[in-house]
Amino acid sequence: MVLSGIIFCFVFSFVFGFLFYPVLILLFGFVVFLIVDAIQLFAAKTPFEIERNSEKRLSLADENDIILNVTNRTKRDWQYELIDELPAQLQIRDFLLKGHIKALGTKQHSYKIQPKSRGVYTFQSVNLFLIGRLGVLKRRIVFDIKQDLAVYPSVMQMKAAELFMSSKIARLHGIKKMRRLGLSYEFDQIKQYAEGDDVRQINWKSSARHQQLMSNQFEDEKSQTVYTLIDKSRTMLMPFNGLSLLDYAINSSLAISNIALKKQDQVGLICFSDKIGAVLKADRRQGQLRSILELLYKQKERDLEADFENLYLSVRNLIKTRSLLILYTNFESSYALERVKPILKKLNAMHLLVIVFFENTEFDTLLKMDGEGLEWNFRQILMEQAMNEKVAMANELNTIGIQTIISKPEDLSIQTINKYLEIKSRGLI
Numbered sequence: 001m002v003l004s005g006i007i008f009c010f011v012f013s014f015v016f017g018f019l020f021y022p023v024l025i026l027l028f029g030f031v032v033f034l035i036v037d038a039i040q041l042f043a044a045k046t047p048f049e050i051e052r053n054s055e056k057r058l059s060l061a062d063e064n065d066i067i068l069n070v071t072n073r074t075k076r077d078w079q080y081e082l083i084d085e086l087p088a089q090l091q092i093r094d095f096l097l098k099g100h101i102k103a104l105g106t107k108q109h110s111y112k113i114q115p116k117s118r119g120v121y122t123f124q125s126v127n128l129f130l131i132g133r134l135g136v137l138k139r140r141i142v143f144d145i146k147q148d149l150a151v152y153p154s155v156m157q158m159k160a161a162e163l164f165m166s167s168k169i170a171r172l173h174g175i176k177k178m179r180r181l182g183l184s185y186e187f188d189q190i191k192q193y194a195e196g197d198d199v200r201q202i203n204w205k206s207s208a209r210h211q212q213l214m215s216n217q218f219e220d221e222k223s224q225t226v227y228t229l230i231d232k233s234r235t236m237l238m239p240f241n242g243l244s245l246l247d248y249a250i251n252s253s254l255a256i257s258n259i260a261l262k263k264q265d266q267v268g269l270i271c272f273s274d275k276i277g278a279v280l281k282a283d284r285r286q287g288q289l290r291s292i293l294e295l296l297y298k299q300k301e302r303d304l305e306a307d308f309e310n311l312y313l314s315v316r317n318l319i320k321t322r323s324l325l326i327l328y329t330n331f332e333s334s335y336a337l338e339r340v341k342p343i344l345k346k347l348n349a350m351h352l353l354v355i356v357f358f359e360n361t362e363f364d365t366l367l368k369m370d371g372e373g374l375e376w377n378f379r380q381i382l383m384e385q386a387m388n389e390k391v392a393m394a395n396e397l398n399t400i401g402i403q404t405i406i407s408k409p410e411d412l413s414i415q416t417i418n419k420y421l422e423i424k425s426r427g428l429i
Contacts, residue, residue: 037132059156063112079131085124116242225323228253232273233306248409249328255413274304354403
């Protein structure tokens with residue numbers, strides 16, 4: 001803008017000659033001021049320090065905080081811009097932070113990233129652009145603070161589900177309080193009867209001895225076996241909100257495993273596709289959850305059909321006691337279900353099988369959109385048929401004694417936890 005004004009004045013000096021030398025002096029002064037600004041801008045060798053901080057493990061599909069700490073080591077204030085070279089998986093190409101920092105001061109910048117896939121995310125250099133007083137010159141300083149961060153299944157969602165389980169606001173987050181329909185065989189103790197205790201559990205013999213009402217107290221059965229079976233075949237590649245069905249299943253599996261371990265149950269894991277992948281025998285030792293987390297982190301999709309016969313053989317050889325099997329898979333047609341139904345019946349005969357279906361939320365979104373014409377009506381009919389077919393498949397499985405869950409991908413963890421609590425309350429395993 002200043003240079004444009006000077007050029008404009010030079011043009012006028014052809015008409016008004018007396019303007020030439022004042023404008024020349026103005027140009028000279030501008031150049032001198034620019035040189036002084038450049039000297040101040042590039043004088044210090046290391047005028048700034050930058051440090052990047054974050055959690056050691058990032059959570060899949062959650063907003064993770066990344067913090068940049070900027071330290072000014074000079075004795076003047078600065079305007080600056082920051083560009084952090086983000087991981088390629090994020091595909092963010094317009095990242096820019098602006099700030100003002102005082103002399104010898106420190107400034108903190110925080111931003112969030114939401115990774116949509118598991119794996120190693122590499123953060124490259126941080127580029128700092130110092131801006132001169134005129135705003136004409138910028139000095140780029142590159143801070144080579146390369147950092148590799150692993151994106152694991154969502155530990156945040158796991159902790160949130162655990163917190164909701166133990167809080168009074170659990171119902172607000174979709175977690176249901178299950179009423180016990182029977183008693184386990186795990187007798188705990190005889191205690192003094194208190195108001196609100198079940199009158200059916202009054203121990204009359206003990207009450208007569210103590211001359212006051214005494215009640216039997218039971219505790220939930222422990223060390224029951226829970227296995228999560230995760231299908232990694234091509235049917236689980238379908239994305240919703242940028243996240244594949246496999247990743248939704250992995251996040252849910254981690255959450256339900258944590259809850260089951262808190263309930264003192266033994267938890268195991270089997271991943272399969274055209275062949276059996278990761279297998280972890282059920283246990284409730286201290287490091288079991290960490291082992292599950294590491295195995296889930298390493299799982300990859302496969303573009304092949306799932307081999308349920310191989311799964312049946314593995315379950316029969318590995319799991320010797322009656323267990324709860326939570327199978328994460330996706331059947332988009334009744335034909336696909338009919339092919340594997342005999343195997344599912346055999347699994348349910350040996351164990352308690354729960355099959356998790358995924359609801360296609362894209363159909364709901366499209367059905368709410370306005371449209372007209374024969375083609376739109378035809379598509380609408382097909383979408384409604386597909387939605388009804390999935391409900392019919394679940395009802396068909398229920399009639400042969402196989403438990404089912406039809407859930408939106410984002411509600412999967414809560415729905416699975418509710419089903420687990422229901423099964424525990426009914427004493428089905």
